[in-house]
Structure formats: C-alpha cells, structure tokens
Amino acid sequence: MGKNDKVSGNPGAKVWAVGGGKGGVGKSTVSIFLAFWLARMGKRTILMDVDLGGANLHTLLGIKSPPRTINDFITKKYSALENICINTETENLRLISGASEILSLANLQFAQKTKIIQNISLLDADYIVLDLGAGTSFNVLDFFLAADKKIAVLTPQPTSIQNTYAFVRNAVYRKLSRLSSRDPSLHALIKTSIDTKNELKMQTVKELFQFIQELRGEDVAESLRKEIEEIRPEMITNMVREPRDKNAGRIIQLVAEKYLMVHCADMGGVDYDRYVYTATSGMVALTRLDQSSDALACTYEIAMKLLS
Amino acid sequence: MNNQVERRSHTINRFLDGSIAIDSIDEFEKMLDIFPRNPAFHKAFADLLARERSFDAAVDEYREAAGLFIDVGMTLQAIASKISEWRIAGPSHHEGPAFHSALREGISGDIPVHNFFAKMSYPEIAAVIDGMVQIRLPAGKRVKKFYDAENDINFIVSGALNKRTYHHSGKEEEIRKISNTDMTEDDFFGDIYPFEEEKRSRSDIDTVTRVELVKISKPRLMSICGEHPDVELLLEEMYKAQSESGKESSSRMVRKTVRYEVPTKIKIRSFTDRDGSKNPLVIEGITRNMSLGGACIVMGARYLTGPSANMVGRNVNIQISVPEAEEALNVLGTIVWSNEVSDEERTTVVVGVEFKDMTVLDRERLKKYCYGSNEADNLIFNLWESLMKA
Numbered sequence: 298m299g300k301n302d303k304v305s306g307n308p309g310a311k312v313w314a315v316g317g318g319k320g321g322v323g324k325s326t327v328s329i330f331l332a333f334w335l336a337r338m339g340k341r342t343i344l345m346d347v348d349l350g351g352a353n354l355h356t357l358l359g360i361k362s363p364p365r366t367i368n369d370f371i372t373k374k375y376s377a378l379e380n381i382c383i384n385t386e387t388e389n390l391r392l393i394s395g396a397s398e399i400l401s402l403a404n405l406q407f408a409q410k411t412k413i414i415q416n417i418s419l420l421d422a423d424y425i426v427l428d429l430g431a432g433t434s435f436n437v438l439d440f441f442l443a444a445d446k447k448i449a450v451l452t453p454q455p456t457s458i459q460n461t462y463a464f465v466r467n468a469v470y471r472k473l474s475r476l477s478s479r480d481p482s483l484h485a486l487i488k489t490s491i492d493t494k495n496e497l498k499m500q501t502v503k504e505l506f507q508f509i510q511e512l513r514g515e516d517v518a519e520s521l522r523k524e525i526e527e528i529r530p531e532m533i534t535n536m537v538r539e540p541r542d543k544n545a546g547r548i549i550q551l552v553a554e555k556y557l558m559v560h561c562a563d564m565g566g567v568d569y570d571r572y573v574y575t576a577t578s579g580m581v582a583l584t585r586l587d588q589s590s591d592a593l594a595c596t597y598e599i600a601m602k603l604l605s
Numbered sequence: 606m607n608n609q610v611e612r613r614s615h616t617i618n619r620f621l622d623g624s625i626a627i628d629s630i631d632e633f634e635k636m637l638d639i640f641p642r643n644p645a646f647h648k649a650f651a652d653l654l655a656r657e658r659s660f661d662a663a664v665d666e667y668r669e670a671a672g673l674f675i676d677v678g679m680t681l682q683a684i685a686s687k688i689s690e691w692r693i694a695g696p697s698h699h700e701g702p703a704f705h706s707a708l709r710e711g712i713s714g715d716i717p718v719h720n721f722f723a724k725m726s727y728p729e730i731a732a733v734i735d736g737m738v739q740i741r742l743p744a745g746k747r748v749k750k751f752y753d754a755e756n757d758i759n760f761i762v763s764g765a766l767n768k769r770t771y772h773h774s775g776k777e778e779e780i781r782k783i784s785n786t787d788m789t790e791d792d793f794f795g796d797i798y799p800f801e802e803e804k805r806s807r808s809d810i811d812t813v814t815r816v817e818l819v820k821i822s823k824p825r826l827m828s829i830c831g832e833h834p835d836v837e838l839l840l841e842e843m844y845k846a847q848s849e850s851g852k853e854s855s856s857r858m859v860r861k862t863v864r865y866e867v868p869t870k871i872k873i874r875s876f877t878d879r880d881g882s883k884n885p886l887v888i889e890g891i892t893r894n895m896s897l898g899g900a901c902i903v904m905g906a907r908y909l910t911g912p913s914a915n916m917v918g919r920n921v922n923i924q925i926s927v928p929e930a931e932e933a934l935n936v937l938g939t940i941v942w943s944n945e946v947s948d949e950e951r952t953t954v955v956v957g958v959e960f961k962d963m964t965v966l967d968r969e970r971l972k973k974y975c976y977g978s979n980e981a982d983n984l985i986f987n988l989w990e991s992l993m994k995a
Contacts, residue, residue: 455989462985500980544992548985556981 312417312425313603314347314444318460320431322452323535325354326573328428329583330596331448331603336390338600340423343382345393347413347440348430349405352395358385359582363394370416371409378416387584391422405436414443433467442472446603447530448564451549453542462549465530469502469557476524483513501556522558530561533599537566564602567595630657643894644673645763648686660693667693671704675711680719681791683708685762685819688737702727717846718760718791721839729833736825740818748818749794749810754803757822758795764816765789770808787813797823798844800830869895869974870990871902872933873958874922875940885922891991892925897960897972899938904954916943916956923958927974934971937962 315328325348332344346354346367355363365381375381382391405413417425427444429437441447447468451461470491477483486508490499499505502525510518530553532546546563553559570592576583586593633650637643651666667690674683687696687704696704705727722730740759742748748759751771766788788794788810796804800823830837869892874885889905900923919940924933942957963971974983 453993455986458985458989459982462981466981541993544988548988548992551988552981552984555984 310418310420310422310425311446312427312444313446313448314427314429314441315448315450316429316437316441316464317450317457318431318433318462318464319451319457320351322450322457323567323573324348324431324450325357325428326577326583326592327448327450327533327535327567327596328426329354329357330567330593331600332390332424332426333387333584333593334597334600335424335426336387338604339389341389341421342424342426343391343393343420343422344385344426344428345378345417346395347427347437349395349436351430354428355392355394356580357577357583358392359580359585360385360392360394361580363392366394367413370413377419378413379420382420385584386582390584395428410436410439414440433464435471438468438471441468442528447528448533448603449530449549449561450533450535451545452536453534453538453545453566458545458548461532462552465528465549465553465559465561466557468528468530469525469559472524472528473505473521476521483509483517486512502558503556506558525558526560528559530559531564531603532561533564534566536569537595538569542566564599565595567592567599630654630659642673642676644670644677644679644682644686647673648682648689651686651689655689655693664690664694672707675707678711678719679790680708680711680716680722681760681819682762683711684722684734684737685739685817688734688739688819691734701731705730716791717843718793720846721843724839725836726833729829729836732829732833733821733826733836736821736829737819738821740820742812742816742818744812744814744816746812746816747809748812748816749806749808751806751809753806755796755806755823757820758793758797758826759818759820760793761788761790762817762819763790765813766794766810766816767813768794768808768810793843793847795820797826798840800827869987870926871900872924872926873902873904874924875916876920876922893955895925897968899941899957899959902956902958904956916940916954921958923960925971925974927970934967934974935963936960936967936971 313331315324315331317324325346328344332342335342344354344358346352348354349367352366355361360383363383365375365383367378367381369375370378370381378393382393385392417427427440429440431437449461449464451457470487473487474484474491477487487505489495489497490502490505490508493500497508499508506518506522509521532549534543534545537543543566546561546565550561550563553561568591570590572586572590573583573592575581576586630650630653633646633653637646637650647666647670651663651670654660654663654666667686671683671686671690674680674686705725708730709723722733725733739762742764748766768786768788770786794808794810796806826836826840830840871890871892873888873890875888876885890902891905893901893903895901902923917940921938921940923936923938925936926933938958938960940956941959944955945953
C-alpha cells in the first residue's frame, strides 16, 4: 500500500479502524465506546460506519433514520463526507452513517473506496473512528491498513480467535500483495505463499521472506519486513466473563508473532455487560449507558492506552 | 526391548521441573534421538558431558543448545549455554560476534531481559557475559533475605522462585507483609539501580523448584557501565520495563506454554501386565512436546498409582486429540522414562513415551499435525486448551 493510501491527510486527525474477522463480536459497540470516550475527553470525534453491507451504528446510537448517509456521498448528492456528518447526543461526537439500501455498496468499487479514503482526510476532527464490517474482504482490509490505529476486536471463543488471526494474516498478505503489485515475479511469489499448502512449502511469513531474500536479495526482503512491522494491530477482547478470557488477545499476539512476524499489542479486555444487551434490545443509545457500566469502564482504560 | 528399557530406567535421575537428567551418556543420546530439537535436553546433556570431563563433546552440545534456544526466542537461556561453553573454550574472533548477531536476529516480543541483552553491541555484551557467574540451586533454598544488601542482579535462566515483599516501618515488630509473587525464567531480581543508592532487599526470595541463575555483581556492572555508558541506559530501561509490567502475571503462563512447544490433550491406557490381558489404567494428560517418534507427557491429576518409576517399561495405548480430526489418533508405545515434579500444592508425573506402532493413516495425520500446513490453527487450538478452557 502506497503512502497515498494513508487515510489521515489532516495532520491533526488520527484514524482508528476497528475490525476483526468475525461478525457479532461487538466491533460496533467497542467503536462507539471508544469514540464516546474520545469525545468525553474533549476530542472532536467522528464515528464512521464503514460496515457498508450491514450498517447499524446509527441504531446503536439511538438514531432510527439518519437524515444523511454515506450513500449520499457515493451518489454525489453531497460532495464531501464533512457534509453528511450528523450530530449525536454526545458533545464532540458526530456520526457518518453507513446505512444504505443499495446492496452493491457492500462491494465498493476501487474508485469509490479511494474517494472515501481521500475524503476522510478532509474531515474536520481530532479523531475518526471507523467501524469496519465483518470478514476479510479487500475493502475492509484496505480501510484497516490505512488507519493510524488498527484495532481488532475478538471474543474469548476459539472460532473468534481463529477468525481474528485470519483477519490479521489476510491484512499482512494484502499489504504485501499491494506493495508488490508492480513487480510481477515478486507478486506471484507472494500470491503463492498465501495458500499454506503451496508447493514451495512457504507456510509462514518468515519463510516467505527467506525465499524473497534468496531470490531478490536482502534489501527487498528487509524493506518488506519493515512495512509488515508497521502494521502492529491492537487486540481488544470483548465480552470477557472471567480473568482467563483476557488471554484471547495474547493468543493472537503469540501466534501472529510466530507465524506472521507481526507484533500485535494486547490492549486488554472489555467485560461482558448485560446492560449493553439491554440497551441494544431497547434501542437506547449506548452512549447513554451509566458510566458505572463495566464495559464502558473497561473501554475507558483501553482508550487511554490507545491514546498513550 | 522392555527389559532393556527397564534396565536403563534405573539410571534415570530426576532434576529440573519437567526436564529430565540422566546419568548415562547412552541414555541421553537415546533421548536426544526422540527429542532432537529440545534445547534443554542438549544443555543438560552438555552439563553431563562436562561433569564426565568430555569437554570437546560438551562444547558442541552447549553450542547446539544455544542455537536451539535462539531459534525459540529464549535469549537468556542461549546466553547461559554460551557462558558454559565459553568457560570451557573461549570464543574465537568470529564466533563471539556471530553469536551476538544471531541473538539480535532471534529477539522477539517485549521481554525486558531479552531487550537488555539483545540491544547491546558486541563489546558491551562480551563485557557483561564475562562478568557473569552461573548459580544452580535446589528447591527450597533461600536466595535472598529481607534487609540483605542489594549487591548483585540475578537473571532467572530456569526454574521458579517465590518472592515475599515486605513493607518495613523501621521497627522490626512493625514489618508488614505486602505481596507474594512468583518469578520464573526471564525474570530478574536484585535492586541495584541507580548505582549511587545503597539499597537493602525488601523481600525474602526462595527457590520453589531447582533453579539456574546467572548473576553479575554491582561493582562489576558499574565498572562495565563506566566503560560502556549505553549499558547503563539499557539497565535503566530494563528496570523501568519491569516496574511497568509488574502486574502482568498471566504473560508468564503464556510464554512458558509456547516455549515448551504446543500441548495436546491425550488419554493414556496403560497396561499393567505384559500381555495386556488385565483392565488398563486410563489417565488423561497433556503433551509437552511431540514428534512422530514419541512424546513428553504431563499426566493429569488422577494419576496416583505409586512411584512413577514403576511406570517405566509399560506398554501404553495413547489417544491423541487432534484438532479437525473426527476421531482421536491411536498410537501404541512404551514409557521409557518418568519423572515426578513437585511444587507446593501437588506432585505431577511427567513421562516420556516412545511411539512403537500406529496405522499408516494415523501416522499421516500425526505428521500433518506436527509438521503440517495448519500450524497456526493448531497453535491457536492448543493455546486455547491450555490457557482458556476451564
């Protein structure tokens, strides 16, 4: 991914992307809480729903029918993302809703995605929190890779851990693939290594780099290695019910380090909180949760860590 | 075969929590055939060779151990192996820098002790290693007493220690206990920095298991820092990282699991008679490591049939629960060594099983599991089993 893909062109605005492989792990909830705390700390924050196939961030914020959505930007009704921001109940917190009735928006075309990414950099904010969709489509990965903070949310379940690892792995290979797009032989080697059953028996990123080093020299391998080191995803384990559940993030950290040469940071856990469920079911804005809420308290600590 | 195993089993001694020590070179070579890439085995073998005064062979084994430790990211253990090697035969002009370069390349994660060593230049690390002393202590030994002068810094190479830290009000009767923590490999103790302060220990520190330490005295370290000022910066960074990560108790558990390869759930059916006609004893356990040739297995809590040495020579059927397989793998084998490992709460039995027979299909499945293309998922599954499952 070239430098031009960096979301944040505005030097003051930091972009946090919240993703993860599996649906239902609480990416939207965590995104809202993080954005809420940023706003409460006095940071001008925009929460952007990039889950274009199943946008519902507005609902979790208690907004039934957003007056403007990202669809209006894509269809050129509004020329800038800034114009489709809507205020929320929380001071300093605005929303860009992803709600759309256009199904094809879930499969954003390259030009549309580029237009969104470029426009994010023009937003007038201190922090922009992107709530990404589930899965590992190129669109999701590209938003994730372009952000300043790359946050992956998982739950303490084996399937979620596997999916989150797959998400990080796909992000690594997506980045390598884009970096090598103008170098056909290198690109082919990277594409081959994505399938772990490849005939060259390259099963890890380390092995891939060894191949690259042998075939293309130390400089090429080293430059790719440095690019991968920059990914540094931040893990948040959601719906933690007991202390050992917090090890989920550490599992990703260990496995990613070993097989992907990626240094993940374990940001800790968000406690399971039945009030989140109650608020969601009752269509009550999550930002109205009592601040004694366990989940909200945990995300405050995480937001502080991410800020430091 | 069983008679040979029984005869050989008499030579097996116990030491080190979970690892084995054998007082016969032949036995060690056999174990190394089963576990050729276990650095702790190579180091223990090197120790034995050194005791037997086979110094050339010991040097080779220490070197092998150091390389394998680096491969699995165990920086401090690699250094300890090199110290032993270089005590016998000092490094050549190119060997020292080559080790230093391998050490820096093998560094992974954010372990303060690893960073301390790996960030040093070659002249710096050479000076530090030269000043280090190796210490081996049995379980239950007091290493540091409350109010002892803090005169050295100790790095834990292997084993576990308990640290009871007290708040001292100034009057002896008002000493108040404030915390109790366990320390394991890659931790360090000894509050010697900043150097200008004359500090006294705020803790009692005792060994819980057999322990290996490497230590360096405060005066020696001060002298090194005088000559290499960057070492002092690294020392300061290490103390700072230690105080910041003091609350992270779970990380040690995670680290240890990874280093000892992936654990896998198994069920052992042990036949108490030679022909297998009696009802077998069924025990559950977790593999510490495993290959196509055998496995090191930590028995579950239900094993209670007397001295573990009685198990040696028994034929066993092992069911190995492999992820993604509908049925457990079935492997026939023989217990070739056993070892009792005790801590404060209970005694655990660790056994070594040599695999004898399995179907071609199971061999393929085991091969795929051990070396296959799905290693990351297997590791996730196994870390899940050991860290998160109730």
